[in-house]
Amino acid sequence: MKSSTFIEKIIRNPIIQTLVIYISGGWIILEITEYFIENFGLNESARNILLIILLIGLPVAVLLAWSLQRKKHEIPPEKLALNEETSAKQEKTVNHNLPVQLTSFIGREKEIPIVKQLINDHRLVTLIGAGGCGKTRLSVEAAVHLVQDYEDGVWFVDLAPIASGDQVAKEVTEVLKIKEVPNQPIIETLIDKIKVKKLLIILDNCEHLIKACAEIAVNLVQSVPGLKILATSREALCITGEQVWRVPSLTLIDPKTIIDVEHAKDSEAVLLFTDRARMNNPEFKLETANVNEVVTICNKLDGIPLALELVASRTRHMNTHMILERFSDRFDQLSSSDPGTSKRQQTLQATIEWSYNLLSDSEKILFVRLAVFSGGFDIEAAEEICSDDQLSRETVMDMLFRLVDRSLVYTIKGTDQSMRYNRLETLRQFGHQKLQSRKEEDVIMNRHLQYFLKMAEAAHDEQFESQLKWLNKLEQEHDNLNAALNWSEKHSPEEFVRLSGGLAWFWSMHSHISEGKDYLERAMSKDDSNSGAYARVLYGLAMIVFYFGEIPRSLDLLDESLKIWRQLDNLWEQAVVLSYFSFVLSASGDQETGLMYSEESVEIARKIGNPILINYCLIDLCQSYIHSKQYERAKPMIKEFLDSAEEQKQSDLIIRARRFLGDCALGEGNFEEAEKGYGLALETALKYGNILDAAVELQCIAFSVSGQSRLTKAIRLDAAACEKLRSLGVNLYGLIKIYDEKIDTYIGGAREKLGEEFTREYEEEGRNMGFEAAVEYALDFNKD
Numbered sequence: 045m046k047s048s049t050f051i052e053k054i055i056r057n058p059i060i061q062t063l064v065i066y067i068s069g070g071w072i073i074l075e076i077t078e079y080f081i082e083n084f085g086l087n088e089s090a091r092n093i094l095l096i097i098l099l100i101g102l103p104v105a106v107l108l109a110w111s112l113q114r115k116k117h118e119i120p121p122e123k124l125a126l127n128e129e130t131s132a133k134q135e136k137t138v139n140h141n142l143p144v145q146l147t148s149f150i151g152r153e154k155e156i157p158i159v160k161q162l163i164n165d166h167r168l169v170t171l172i173g174a175g176g177c178g179k180t181r182l183s184v185e186a187a188v189h190l191v192q193d194y195e196d197g198v199w200f201v202d203l204a205p206i207a208s209g210d211q212v213a214k215e216v217t218e219v220l221k222i223k224e225v226p227n228q229p230i231i232e233t234l235i236d237k238i239k240v241k242k243l244l245i246i247l248d249n250c251e252h253l254i255k256a257c258a259e260i261a262v263n264l265v266q267s268v269p270g271l272k273i274l275a276t277s278r279e280a281l282c283i284t285g286e287q288v289w290r291v292p293s294l295t296l297i298d299p300k301t302i303i304d305v306e307h308a309k310d311s312e313a314v315l316l317f318t319d320r321a322r323m324n325n326p327e328f329k330l331e332t333a334n335v336n337e338v339v340t341i342c343n344k345l346d347g348i349p350l351a352l353e354l355v356a357s358r359t360r361h362m363n364t365h366m367i368l369e370r371f372s373d374r375f376d377q378l379s380s381s382d383p384g385t386s387k388r389q390q391t392l393q394a395t396i397e398w399s400y401n402l403l404s405d406s407e408k409i410l411f412v413r414l415a416v417f418s419g420g421f422d423i424e425a426a427e428e429i430c431s432d433d434q435l436s437r438e439t440v441m442d443m444l445f446r447l448v449d450r451s452l453v454y455t456i457k458g459t460d461q462s463m464r465y466n467r468l469e470t471l472r473q474f475g476h477q478k479l480q481s482r483k484e485e486d487v488i489m490n491r492h493l494q495y496f497l498k499m500a501e502a503a504h505d506e507q508f509e510s511q512l513k514w515l516n517k518l519e520q521e522h523d524n525l526n527a528a529l530n531w532s533e534k535h536s537p538e539e540f541v542r543l544s545g546g547l548a549w550f551w552s553m554h555s556h557i558s559e560g561k562d563y564l565e566r567a568m569s570k571d572d573s574n575s576g577a578y579a580r581v582l583y584g585l586a587m588i589v590f591y592f593g594e595i596p597r598s599l600d601l602l603d604e605s606l607k608i609w610r611q612l613d614n615l616w617e618q619a620v621v622l623s624y625f626s627f628v629l630s631a632s633g634d635q636e637t638g639l640m641y642s643e644e645s646v647e648i649a650r651k652i653g654n655p656i657l658i659n660y661c662l663i664d665l666c667q668s669y670i671h672s673k674q675y676e677r678a679k680p681m682i683k684e685f686l687d688s689a690e691e692q693k694q695s696d697l698i699i700r701a702r703r704f705l706g707d708c709a710l711g712e713g714n715f716e717e718a719e720k721g722y723g724l725a726l727e728t729a730l731k732y733g734n735i736l737d738a739a740v741e742l743q744c745i746a747f748s749v750s751g752q753s754r755l756t757k758a759i760r761l762d763a764a765a766c767e768k769l770r771s772l773g774v775n776l777y778g779l780i781k782i783y784d785e786k787i788d789t790y791i792g793g794a795r796e797k798l799g800e801e802f803t804r805e806y807e808e809e810g811r812n813m814g815f816e817a818a819v820e821y822a823l824d825f826n827k828d
Contacts, residue, residue: 207418354452423440430488452471564588576617723741
């Protein structure tokens with residue numbers, strides 16, 4: 045290093061610079077001190093104090109300079125803390141299903157902290173107010189700020205589409221993704237699953253289900269210490285411990301005062317109106333020319349958000365002066381005849397009525413008829429149900445789009461990019477009142493019933509060849525199907541029976557087993573004839589009660605259904621019932637009769653000649669052979685329907701065929717081949733999104749590795765599989781005899797050999813592994 049460079053670095057060193065300044069400053073201080081002593085008589089003690097201060101300051105100055113030099117290369121503590129806090133937040137999983145809002149949140153800045161504090165201080169909080177006052181939006185916005193406080197999530201439950209109080213608990217379990225447990229009330233299942241969790245549940249739109257919501261809220265709050273409930277309703281639940289808070293309208297300003305643009309912005313209602321008007325007309329702005337008119341409109345609408353949004357949508361075609369000039373006398377001309385109706389409700393009704401009166405005659409007809417839909421609809425349903433001589437089918441689509449433009453209907457984009465439509469519940473109820481006053485309710489509801497009855501029966505007929513399509517479609521229309529069932533039960537019992545029987549397979553396959561059992565039981569009470577509709581109800585109920593462990597009753601129902609189909613000489617339905625009959629018989633241990641019914645079902649299917657029906661009958665025949673341990677007879681049939689199922693893209697049959705090949709290998713003692721077969725079935729189940737079957741395959745792999753004496757892996761995989769099955773609300777043990785034998789032989793045997801202590805250890809490892817990791821572990825055939 046050159047001396048000049050070395051000297052330059054020394055000179056630039058902040059510590060050296062500080063020392064030079066300090067020494068220079070110290071010398072100056074000493075000179076000044078001596079001057080004061082000599083000229084002003086400063087005593088010796090004062091001089092000594094100055095010297096002490098100078099000496100103490102030396103190390104302080106050095107340390108200060110050194111510290112400054114280090115800080116140039118360090119992260120500031122506050123920044124480090126911020127980074128740590130950000131990292132922690134990022135690591136924390138956001139666990140909620142709060143609806144994503146597509147419009148800005150205007151006003152309510154004061155209400156959000158109030159609602160948050162109410163939730164922090166109370167176990168049950170109910171937001172009450174008139175329809176359209178913004179209860180739902182406020183609850184969601186407040187909950188967004190609380191997500192991080194609830195480690196098990198914040199869950200939004202929309203009760204608006206629910207027509208019956210006994211469906212409330214089921215809706216909550218579906219939102220929480222909790223599966224029903226046969227023979228256990230849903231509320232008990234729900235409590236069992238969340239009793240040790242910390243979560244917030246929002247029960248939205250409780251007003252039409254007050255009693256049911258109150259009972260469920262009491263049960264949950266009393267049984268789940270870590271649970272809090274936020275409810276929205278037009279009236280309180282009226283239960284002990286409930287904290288009720290009325291949601292106010294948006295703030296207003298006195299129109300009699302001198303109003304300028306800045307003063308007007310003090311009104312939340314004005315801010316909301318301006319924002320929504322700009323959404324409908326990008327050129328709209330609040331200015332001196334229209335500020336008085338906007339304030340007047342907001343005050344006439346009492347600051348109710350729904351009313352403001354409806355009126356703001358008119359700025360797309362009219363300015364505020366025209367709105368007031370032409371429609372001012374219509375804002376509040378209507379009032380409710382109900383003396384208990386609040387002023388807000390009267391104003392909201394007037395606003396909806398005003399918006400309704402702005403529609404053309406054709407738009408009014410469609411608006412009113414759309415009230416028959418529950419939980420949304422598509423264009424095809426609207427065209428089919430709402431058209432007649434007054435409203436041609438060709439005009440329905442354009443009329444619907446106009447209602448969307450007028451904020452009387454909103455759009456919903458499905459995961460498959462399909463477009464559906466729905467409306468605010470307040471608007472739907474208003475439309476329903478108009479439908480009744482026009483004396484059209486029975487006519488339109490009957491069309492609604494006929495449309496969804498036709499859909500359900502088409503789905504039933506195509507349940508084998510287009511299973512995935514119809515399962516998704518029926519789930520999407522679940523609320524409409526229930527509405528059709530509830531109406532037909534009172535007005536058309538015969539069609540209620542037909543609709544119930546047509547939906548039985550859907551309820552069975554999509555875990556609506558309690559709901560299905562209820563409807564099918566009621567359908568049985570309305571028909572005891574020998575009709576095909578009644579036979580479908582019997583068959584459907586037989587499938588459902590099997591899940592509840594009612595095997596003798598299931599067999600009786602199947603026997604009665606089969607007799608009817610034989611009387612009607614319906615070969616297709618005979619084959620279907622015989623196939624399921626064989627499954628229940630074989631599962632319960634009657635292998636001989638089960639095999640006989642399986643063979644008969646296949647024989648009938650081959651006579652009909654439909655390859656899809658043949659596949660479904662063959663699969664239960666193969667299962668009968670496996671149950672009776674006739675593996676050599678099963679294997680060629682499995683390969684036959686596997687090839688056909690792959691050609692027909694029947695996902696459920698492909699999964700079962702590959703599992704059956706694993707079953708055959710397991711039964712023959714070829715455990716390595718069984719492991720590979722079950723592994724292929726597991727991959728297939730995951731490919732088609734069938735998690736239940738995937739969990740079953742995981743447990744089957746546990747059987748196969750146990751047969752290879754790889755006991756540690758067997759126990760881990762079995763524990764992981766059982767944990768997943770429990771989360772789905774399924775317990776297979778006790779339903780199928782041969783499956784019970786496998787569990788006892790391979791898992792029970794492994795436990796016995798390992799001993800209690802090691803078994804507990806490996807089971808804990810399996811449960812803690814998680815399903816995805818367990819699948820990866822299972823499919824690595826060389827890993828123990």
